[in-house]
Amino acid sequence: EAGVVQSPRYKIIEKKQPVAFWCNPISGHNTLYWYRQNLGQGPELLIRYENEEAVDDSQLPKDRFSAERLKGVDSTLKIQPAELGDSAVYLCASSLATGSHYEQYFGPGTRLTVT
Amino acid sequence: SQKIEQNSEALNIQEGKTATLTCNYTNYSPAYLQWYRQDPGRGPVFLLLIRENEKEKRKERLKVTFDTTLKQSLFHITASQPADSATYLCALVKDAGNMLTFGGGTRLMVKP
Numbered sequence: 159e160a161g162v163v164q165s166p167r168y169k170i171i172e173k174k175q176p177v178a179f180w181c182n183p184i185s186g187h188n189t190l191y192w193y194r195q196n197l198g199q200g201p202e203l204l205i206r207y208e209n210e211e212a213v214d215d216s217q218l219p220k221d222r223f224s225a226e227r228l229k230g231v232d233s234t235l236k237i238q239p240a241e242l243g244d245s246a247v248y249l250c251a252s253s254l255a256t257g258s259h260y261e262q263y264f265g266p267g268t269r270l271t272v273t
Numbered sequence: 274s275q276k277i278e279q280n281s282e283a284l285n286i287q288e289g290k291t292a293t294l295t296c297n298y299t300n301y302s303p304a305y306l307q308w309y310r311q312d313p314g315r316g317p318v319f320l321l322l323i324r325e326n327e328k329e330k331r332k333e334r335l336k337v338t339f340d341t342t343l344k345q346s347l348f349h350i351t352a353s354q355p356a357d358s359a360t361y362l363c364a365l366v367k368d369a370g371n372m373l374t375f376g377g378g379t380r381l382m383v384k385p
Contacts, residue, residue: 162316191372198281200362200375201317214372249316261307262373264316 160184162265164250170271176238179268183231183252190227191262192235193249201249201264207233208256240272275300277365277376285382286353294348294379296363302341303365308348311360311378320361321348353383 163182171177183190188209193201204223206214209230218225222241227233237244247269251262276299286292296306304325309317323330323339323346330337336349350357360380364373 199377200277200364202375203372206372251316261319261322262317264318266314267316 162250162252162263164248164265164268166268167266168269168271170273171240173242173272174239176236177240177270178237179235179248179250179270181233181235181250181265183233183250184263187252187254187263188230189253189256189260190233191251191253192225192233193251193264195247195249195267197246204235206256213256237270240270242272245270245272275303275365275367275374277363277374279361279363279376279379281377281379283380283382285384288353288355288383288385290353292350292353292357292381292383294361294363294381296346296348296376298344298365301367302344303367305366306337306339306346307364307366307373308335308337308346309362309364309375311362317362350381353381355383355385357381358383 165180190207192204195201205218205225207227210227223237225235247267249264249267251264253260253262278297307322308320310320311317321332321337323337334351338347360378362375362378364375
């Protein structure tokens with residue numbers, strides 16, 4: 159079974175430029191998460207989707223970040239414009255359903271460097 | 274808000290010994306606590322889940338304890354191997370259905 163797929167794996171951009179990350183969750187997983195992980199820290203949730211609906215986006219900086227999950231499968235996270243402080247690893251995860259007893263499966267992440 | 278503390282210093286142990294990692298939290302007692310392993314350049318991988326009404330959970334060489342009085346979880350790896358070297362993250366959930374809050378992780382180094 160294929161795991162969570164993310165692309166690109168690495169991205170280097172200049173500040174003020176836009177950037178987008180793509181995620182394909184495990185087939186059949188209804189819940190999708192985007193996390194940001196800074197160096198030496200644990201992942202922090204940005205947004206959670208139940209199928210197509212964003213049900214928890216309280217930690218998403220909405221002035222520059224946006225996300226979508228069309229058709230309830232793939233998802234895209236966008237930053238526009240990027241700032242130096244956005245440099246981090248962006249992780250996508252999926253789970254069969256919502257509920258903390260469901261384990262989350264993480265992708266390898268996209269390492270973003272903003273110069 | 275919940276604060277989760279894991280030892281930020283790396284834990285170095287000899288192969289064959291038992292590794293013990295600590296996860297302390299403040300404020301509310303979580304309904305669930307999960308442990309993940311993360312290797313460099315990879316996403317976290319789920320290892321174990323323990324509920325608030327469970328004292329201990331085991332899986333092969335892994336053991337997790339949960340003490341709601343001390344507000345602490347301990348993660349043990351017995352007969353440790355160099356392949357166990359990684360960063361271990363604990364994650365807490367306040368209520369069933371609520372989201373995970375991760376600690377900063379502890380890096381474990383097992384030397385042959």
